[in-house]
Amino acid sequence: xxxxxxxxxxxxxxxxxxxxxxxxxxxxxxxxxxxxxxxxxxxxxxxxxxxxxxxxxxxxxxxxxxxxxxxxxxxxxxxxxxxxxxxxxxxxxxxxxxxxxxxxxxxxxxxxxxxxxxxxxxxxxxxxxxxxxxxx
Numbered sequence: 001x002x003x004x005x006x007x008x009x010x011x012x013x014x015x016x017x018x019x020x021x022x023x024x025x026x027x028x029x030x031x032x033x034x035x036x037x038x039x040x041x042x043x044x045x046x047x048x049x050x051x052x053x054x055x056x057x058x059x060x061x062x063x064x065x066x067x068x069x070x071x072x073x074x075x076x077x078x079x080x081x082x083x084x085x086x087x088x089x090x091x092x093x094x095x096x097x098x099x100x101x102x103x104x105x106x107x108x109x110x111x112x113x114x115x116x117x118x119x120x121x122x123x124x125x126x127x128x129x130x131x132x133x134x135x136x
Contacts, residue, residue, distance in 0.1 A: 001080040001088070005111075005129045006044070006051035010064045010076040014056035018043055021054060029054075033108045040064050042108045053079075053108065077115070079127035085112050088128055092116060104130070 011017040021043075022028050029043040038055075039062025045052040055076060057065035067076055082088040085104045093099060098117040107113035107129065116126035 001082055001128075003081050004050070005079040005081040005127075006053045006109075007075060008053045008055055008077040008079060008127065009074065010067050011054050011056050011073050012068060014041055014043060014054060017054050017056075021045055021052065025052070031109065034058065035106075035108045037105050038062060038064070038107070040108075044109060051109075077125040077127045079113075079129050082128050082130050085114060085128050085130040089114055092128075097121065104128075106132070 009017075018029060022045075025045050025047050027045060027047060029045050031042075031044040033042050033044075034040075035042060039057060039059040040055045041058055042056075043054045045054075055064045057068065059065065064076065089099055089104070098120040100115040100117055104112040104114045107127075109129075110132050111129040112132055113130075114128045116128070118125045
């Protein structure tokens with residue numbers, strides 16, 4: 001794992017949270033994106049080297065909707081950048097971690113992603129992220 005890529009925060013109202021975090025971080029989001037596979041709309045902020053991703057559910061059966069229903073708004077996941085998501089997934093499986101998918105999928109911010117089940121990581125949902133390389 002290379003570094004913390006971002007911290008994901010589940011929110012009920014993306015626009016209200018945009019106002020709050022814009023004031024808190026004294027900056028505006030650099031990207032808004034809809035991620036159909038996860039059923040979320042996202043906003044990304046960057047302060048220094050740190051990225052904050054706000055996540056609002058777009059459907060009642062999404063993982064973020066379920067998270068908010070059970071726990072309320074708050075930190076949803078910590079994402080780590082990896083050089084080779086396939087190799088990191090294999091390594092984590094061999095170490096006994098439970099992954100939420102067998103293959104990476106397209107996530108927000110031009111990333112391939114895979115989640116590690118929180119039950120195998122002391123209750124923390126971990127996301128692996130690898131930049132999608134585009135042919136030059």
